[in-house]
Amino acid sequence: MHVLVRGAGVAGLTLAHELLEQGAKVTVFDLLPDSSGSASWLAGGMLAPWCERESAEEPVLTLGRLAADWWENALPGHVVRNGTLVVAPPRDAGELGRFAARTSGFEEIAGERIAALEPDLDGRFRRGLFFAGEAHLDPRRALLALRKKLGARGVAFLCGGKEPAGADRIADCTGIASAAPALRGVRGEMLVLETPDISLSRPVRLLHPRIPVYIVPRDGNRFMVGATMIESEDDGPVTARSMMELLNAAYGLHPAFAEAKIVETGVGVRPAYADNLPRVTRTAEGVSVNGLYRHGFLLSPAMAQEAAAMILQEKRQYA
Amino acid sequence: MLSLYGEDIASRLLLGTAQYPSPSILAEAVRASGAGIVTVSLRRETAGGRTGGQFWELIRELGVRILPNTAGCHSVKEAVTTARMARDLFGTDWIKLEVIGHHDTLQPDVFGLVEAARILIEEGFKVFPYTTEDLVVAGRLLEAGCEVLMPWCAPIGSARGPVNPDALRSFRAEFPDIPLIVDAGLGRPSHAASVMELGFDAVLLNTAVAKAGDPAAMASAFAQAVEAGRRAFKAGPLEPRDMAVPSTPVIGKAVFE
Secondary structure (H helix, E strand, C coil), X not given: CEEEEECCCHHHHHHHHHHHHXXXXXXXXXXXXXXXXXXXXXXXXXXXXXXXXXXXXXXXXHHHXXXXXXXXXXXXXXXXXXXXXXXXXXXXXXXXXXXXXXXXXXXXXXXXXXXXXXXXXXXXXXXXXXXXXXXXXXXXXXXXXXXXXXXXXXXXXXECCCCCCCCCEEEECCHXXXXXXXXXXEEEEEEEEECCCCCCCCCXXXXXXXXXXXXXXXXXXXXXXXXXXXXXXXXXXXXXXXXXXXXXXXXXXXXXXXXCEEEEEEEEEEEECCCCCCEEEECCCEEEEECCCCCHHHHHHHHHHHHHHHHHHHHHHHC | CEEEXXXXXXXXXXXXXXXXXXXXXXXXXXXXXXXXEEEEECCCCCCCCCCCHHHHHHHHCCCCEEXXXXXXXXXXXXXXXHHHHHHHHHXXXXXXXXXXXXXXXXXXXXXXXXXXXXXXXXXXXXXXXXXXXXXXXXXXXXXXXXXXXXXXXXXXXXXXXCCCHHHHHHHHHHCCCCCEEEECCCCCHHHHHHHHHCCCCEEEECXXXXXXXXXHHHHHXXXXXXXXXXXXXXXXXXXXXXXXXXXXXXXXXXXCC
16 A cells, blocks of 8 residues: 655654554655645644643543654654643733633642742742643654654655655645635744743743743753734734734743844644544545644644544455 | 614624634534624734635624624724725624723723724714723714714623623713613623613623633523523613512511511
């Protein structure tokens, strides 16, 4: 069985990995020579199913809780299991209660514990929520490592030009570019800040009634700050308003971010279905995996397993 | 029946469409609320030319009247531009006019509001101004040509409910014949019922439903509260008094104890 995976974002690469593990021959085709055109290139990389449950439906938790194990298994050493810290500025302390009421898997912690977890936040927040079971990874490192691993194990990566023919089945993982009818785009804007003055060991979510923001630590004193959610398919540059909101939130978490360098701004369009949940669907040419929305790294492992099973079962039916 | 700019509207509950967990849940909430009008924010969704076409398509499919708004606009110019864009996009001259004057409380800039209302009404818009409970400002808005007023009862999204019921009472008394819609600040169905009991014609909600644990269930709870409040107002509620009044007359009792 030879499967052509169309799209080298997180959906495509996780599916390629899953298919390879189960003995299929895989080719990955994308318009760009790397994965930088995909929404997942701009992802936060939080494996945070309990936190996400605050605004997402139950499957995000049930499907997402296995993601950290999948990534650890596929790419040993990439997953950092330090949990997630959720805090709110004093005047928005009520937001913590609201967040807690809609989630599970956390403990309520006080200032001393926050300082023990993140020494640089000492004295800044009196209460917080700690989701010990959550994890994170660096999305770009993970995508590059996955490409490398797949390449080393015989997966061909083809780029641009005409789509190669000859595959038995095609798996479409092209996100918003697939232009699937029920799909809509949700614009997201992010920043990367760099400062040696602060260090964090885990993603920190800063609650705010209007502009909730997360900050994910990366190597090299860098911090990814994200992300806006705008019902638009516009992928033009970050707006001044969004930039201001993201920076404000970073500054609210720690004033030292005021001196950080803005080393990158990014804008991507997340593919989403009306219920904001991803789907694997059967198509005439094979399958489609789409609608990962803001849960690419969290839900692509479960989608990859489902899609691989669908493709390979089909093969058994033919046999 | 509620009549807004000559249109009969069956439901006295208007629902905002922002902040829901997903468009599907938004659709469920709108159905459960029975709302005949939904508001749609234009400001952010139109970042650039390629707009949230799919999202708007989903809202159009709800089959309810769309009242575009200028949420998030901080100047007259911004609000007027957004209103014009909304007219083109949704094919309606209805506009819920917001001109925000204060970043933290989202308090309306009432001076800008009156100015923007004048400009838009001149251009043929039917303006639904989001305002405070200030009677003088309200008078100016009517002078400008507004035929509906939308006073807040607390800051947007604050879920505090009517923080100044006396002001709302005098607002109602001052404008007995103008459709008045309480917009912003309602947190619970009991809040909605209480302003409807004061005689307001309708309420507009968003956060209280969108951010509830179960938005559709909350939408239906609000629908019932609005209905209950309206019926109570029509039925003529008893005014509070200082003295106890026994509901059974003591004199007529057969046996004194």
